[in-house]
Amino acid sequence: AxxxxxxxxxxxxxxGNPLTVKCTYSVSGNPxxxxxxxxxxxxxxxxxxxxxxxxxxxxxxxxxxxFNKSQTSFHLKKPSALVSDSALYFCAVIxxxxxxxxxxGTRLSVLP
Amino acid sequence: DAxxxxxxxxxxxxxxxxxxxxCSPKSGHDTVSWYQQALGQGPQFIFQYYEEEERQRGNFPxxxxxxxxxxxxxxxxxxxxxxxxxxxxxxASSTRDRGAGELFFGEGSRLTVL
Numbered sequence: 001a002x003x004x005x006x007x008x009x010x011x012x013x014x015x016g017n018p019l020t021v022k023c024t025y026s027v028s029g030n031p032x033x034x035x036x037x038x039x040x041x042x043x044x045x046x047x048x049x050x051x052x053x054x055x056x057x058x059x060x061x062x063x064x065x066x067f068n069k070s071q072t073s074f075h076l077k078k079p080s081a082l083v084s085d086s087a088l089y090f091c092a093v094i095x096x097x098x099x100x101x102x103x104x105g106t107r108l109s110v111l112p
Numbered sequence: 113d114a115x116x117x118x119x120x121x122x123x124x125x126x127x128x129x130x131x132x133x134x135c136s137p138k139s140g141h142d143t144v145s146w147y148q149q150a151l152g153q154g155p156q157f158i159f160q161y162y163e164e165e166e167r168q169r170g171n172f173p174x175x176x177x178x179x180x181x182x183x184x185x186x187x188x189x190x191x192x193x194x195x196x197x198x199x200x201x202x203x204a205s206s207t208r209d210r211g212a213g214e215l216f217f218g219e220g221s222r223l224t225v226l
Contacts, residue, residue: 004154034214043116043202043217044155090154099145099168100204100215102154 002027004093004103012109013081021076021106023091033074034092034100035065044090050074061085081110114139116218118203124224125193133188133221137205143167144186145215146178147202155202161186162208190223198225 003026013019025031032051036044048059055067065076074091091103117136125131137144143162147155157170161180180186184205190197200222204215 036217041219041222043219044204044215046214046216049214099157099160099170100155101157102147104154105152 002093002095002098002101004091004101006089006091006103006106008106009104010107010109012111015083015110015112016080019078019081019085019108019110021089021091021108023074023076023103024072025074025091025093026072027093027095029095032094033065033067034094035059035063035074035076036090036092036102038088038090038105040087047076047089081108083110083112086110116203116205116216118201118218118221120221121219122222122224124226126226127193127195129193129225130189130191131193131223133190133201133203133223134185135188135203135205135218136185137203138216141205141207141216142184143206143208144180144184145204145206146186146188147204148172149200149202149220151199158188193225195225198223 005024034049035047038044048057050057050067058064063078088105090105092100094100116138119134145160146158149155158172159169160167164180175191177189200220202220203218206215
């Protein structure tokens with residue numbers, strides 16, 4: 001069965017500092033990995049995805065993520081955090097043709 | 113280009129009642145998935161519709177049912193509401209032939225069961 005873990009409920013970072021939101025996954029076969037962001041009382045917005053190819057994936061709003069097959073991880077990163085990045089972040093995994101499985105979410109707070 | 117639209121945005125029901133939530137997918141999308149997001153949790157997959165049929169189903173009881181119409185729009189029905197059904201219900205659309213294409217989400221319908 002597919003599963004996603006986000007080991008940190010909350011991540012706090014100062015504005016201008018780099019941020020990392022962690023994600024590990026468990027799936028049989030080749031994983032397709034996604035990051036979504038959710039602002040208060042809103043739906044989920046797509047940030048980026050890894051399907052195949054380069055392990056470093058670049059996405060929206062300056063975010064990027066690194067796929068590490070040996071560690072089964074897909075950590076979300078940004079070189080310089082903004083206060084407006086404060087939101088709830090979800091990692092998700094899918095096998096081809098299956099449904100998305102989301103992690104429990106990590107709340108990112110960027111402090112001015 | 114309209115994205116995924118859901119209605120209603122908020123609703124309040126009492127235990128035992130029934131509710132219908134509606135979703136129009138993003139233009140060009142033919143597949144609709146429904147998710148339940150309880151407070152403080154990640155979205156949980158309910159089911160997916162394609163070509164007017166339920167194609168996949170998550171671990172939800174039969175009280176949860178759905179429908180997809182020829183124009184690809186979809187409804188989620190929940191019967192015999194329980195307090196634990198209170199959640200944000202998210203609709204997501206995608207295209208079947210893209211396999212692992214990303215989901216596009218609506219803003220959600222927040223259901224409160226009293």
